[in-house]
Amino acid sequence: MSKRKTPILRFKGFNNAWEQRKLGDIAKIVGGGTPSTKNSQYWNGNINWYSPTEIGKNAFVNESKKKITKAGLQHSSAKLLLKNKTILFTSRANIGDLAIMTSDGATNQGFQSWVIDQLKIDIYFLYSLGNILKNQAIKLAYGSTFLEISNKNVKNLQLKIPNIQEQKKIGSLFKIIDELLTLQKRKYEELKLIKKFLLQNMFADKVPYPNLRFNNFTSEWKLQYLGKLFRRNNERNKKNIFKIDHTITVSKMKFNINGNGAAPTSICTYKVLRTGDVAFEGNRHTKYPFGQLIINDIGDGIMSPRFASIRPKYKLNISYWKYFLHYEPLVHNILVMSTKSGTLMNELVYSDLFKQNIFLPENSEQIKIGKILNIIDYKINLQKRYILKLKSIKNFLLQNMFV
Numbered sequence: 001m002s003k004r005k006t007p008i009l010r011f012k013g014f015n016n017a018w019e020q021r022k023l024g025d026i027a028k029i030v031g032g033g034t035p036s037t038k039n040s041q042y043w044n045g046n047i048n049w050y051s052p053t054e055i056g057k058n059a060f061v062n063e064s065k066k067k068i069t070k071a072g073l074q075h076s077s078a079k080l081l082l083k084n085k086t087i088l089f090t091s092r093a094n095i096g097d098l099a100i101m102t103s104d105g106a107t108n109q110g111f112q113s114w115v116i117d118q119l120k121i122d123i124y125f126l127y128s129l130g131n132i133l134k135n136q137a138i139k140l141a142y143g144s145t146f147l148e149i150s151n152k153n154v155k156n157l158q159l160k161i162p163n164i165q166e167q168k169k170i171g172s173l174f175k176i177i178d179e180l181l182t183l184q185k186r187k188y189e190e191l192k193l194i195k196k197f198l199l200q201n202m203f204a205d206k207v208p209y210p211n212l213r214f215n216n217f218t219s220e221w222k223l224q225y226l227g228k229l230f231r232r233n234n235e236r237n238k239k240n241i242f243k244i245d246h247t248i249t250v251s252k253m254k255f256n257i258n259g260n261g262a263a264p265t266s267i268c269t270y271k272v273l274r275t276g277d278v279a280f281e282g283n284r285h286t287k288y289p290f291g292q293l294i295i296n297d298i299g300d301g302i303m304s305p306r307f308a309s310i311r312p313k314y315k316l317n318i319s320y321w322k323y324f325l326h327y328e329p330l331v332h333n334i335l336v337m338s339t340k341s342g343t344l345m346n347e348l349v350y351s352d353l354f355k356q357n358i359f360l361p362e363n364s365e366q367i368k369i370g371k372i373l374n375i376i377d378y379k380i381n382l383q384k385r386y387i388l389k390l391k392s393i394k395n396f397l398l399q400n401m402f403v
Contacts, residue, residue: 011166032111062103080105084100131398137153207359223359227354230310238268242272250307273309278293
């Protein structure tokens with residue numbers, strides 16, 4: 001623990017030294033238990049009964065997946081824990097996951113929960129100290145099958161605390177930040193769901209029109225062979241027009257100014273990937289089991305000669321094709337029919353790829369589709385940056401408002 005007696009950053013009006021305490025001095029440490037699963041009278045009641053896998057994602061928990069009866073509580077070592085006074089604390093496997101209970105409940109034996117003395121400690125202040133106490137708990141854990149911390153060791157966890165008024169100020173601040181983070185994360189997930197819905201419904205797949213269209217677009221999408229739209233790209237960087245700082249990392253479609261480890265003398269053998277060209281990245285992933293087609297939307301550059309590439313025969317709407325090609329459900333069957341297993345990754349068979357056909361709208365509709373998806377992506381990235389900024393602020397405060 002820090003030897004300091006006061007934090008670096010404080011609210012105005014507080015200057016007293018913080019006092020060192022054991023967790024057991026300010027909270028009752030309570031284990032859990034499991035009623036017999038052979039007795040049906042112990043289960044499916046109205047008492048919340050938590051397991052460690054339900055804890056850690058949210059600051060508050062209100063309802064458990066499984067519930068026990070009053071008889072189950074009485075005939076097991078589970079204890080009834082009171083709402084708004086209890087912080088659930090996992091003591092096995094993922095040691096130190098925390099959540100504040102907002103309704104009464106009990107836990108299985110994977111917990112050593114903290115029932116606080118509200119005259120001595122503010123619950124959200126203590127919850128915000130969670131990482132400090134978690135780190136101590138992990139060091140004290142033991143076990144051959146799985147790590148576990150005992151009730152005694154949890155009681156002996158060390159913390160420094162100010163008077164209750166300062167605790168409440170600090171706890172209120174971190175509660176506001178956590179609530180704001182929860183709200184922004186929810187918005188982020190909602191935006192991703194909107195994007196998923198649009199991808200699922202704004203492209204025609206098996207029929208010549210999509211489920212969702214902009215006003216004034218009614219004509220059928222035309223069936224087009226990929227061989228009519230693309231040709232094999234064999235352009236090489238023979239004259240070293242592009243230097244190592246224009247090396248493209250295909251999977252991320254980003255420039256790697258330091259190159260990919262290849263010798264400078266080999267750059268002349270690299271393939272040129274111009275804006276609008278499509279590269280095939282053949283690594284097999286859960287999300288992309290047959291590899292992925294990625295359009296170059298970052299500018300002219302070079303890539304390793306081991307990657308296959310196709311070039312459009314006429315200027316494409318990059319925004320539209322970026323989302324079409326990178327949405328696996330739309331290109332899954334295309335890649336099934338036009339790839340083969342290689343030594344390290346899947347390989348693209350050009351002749352088979354060019355036989356595949358797709359439904360394609362007129363250019364004006366492509367522009368509309370690409371634009372709306374670009375807007376959604378922009379909002380998703382903006383939301384992600386906002387969340388990261390909030391987390392950074394929270395971490396700064398955690399480092400400077402506690403001792």
